[in-house]
Amino acid sequence: MSLSYENYLALEKYIESFEDKRGSLIIILHKAQEIFGYIPEEVQEFIGECIDLPKEKISEIVNFYSFFSTEPKGKYEIMVCLGVKCKKKGGYAILKDLEQELQIKDGEVTKDGTFRLKSVNCLGACGSAPVVVIGSTLITEADTEKIKKILHEFEK
Structure with a gap:
């Protein structure tokens, strides 16, 4: 898993599939973690730009739920x-x-x-x-x- 351009495109396409992007944030974060393997700050910022939400708000959610990781995980x-x-x-x-x-x-x-x-x-x-x-x-x-x-x- 990497922070490749293709992975960002895949996430953006996924985000665009939602009518209520903000209301789908948790689902989007799960998909981001599936695509990248974790949710680093760059990905949080990207999601924020896509759904028009400050990165700080996204970071609060990512850090609150234990099933999200901001660091790479091993298999x-x-x-x-x-x-x-x-x-x-x-x-x-x-x-x-x-x-x-x-x-x-x-x-x-x-x-x-x-x-x-x-x-x-x-x-x-x-x-x-x-x-x-x-x-x-x-x-x-x-x-x-x-x-x-x-x-x-x-x-x-």
Whole structure:
């Protein structure tokens, strides 16, 4: 996904299909995220120009709803729990190992767009610490080797 001219044209065509453009803003934002993979400021500004609404208003909506993202997402999100118990049992070391394995830092996306690495405060499985989620796969009592095996399955 990219901020290509073709993607802007596709979004503009989609926006033009609505009679009530402002009333369709949420639907338009979903389409923008589908087209671009996220909704950066440039795209918010473009939408604002198309529907005659200030970018600030669009930004408020994008930042309010958790299903919108202003940063690139990977195809799969890797969440590493750094809650107290997970951190004590090696969660931070797992995060650092994954940063090295994927060649990205916490919050970044791999160059091929497959993975986004993200540390979180709690995944609600403290009894099985450390915990990591890849996509929708919960990995309990995680260690780097277990995670690497699962990562390779997602890369296929």
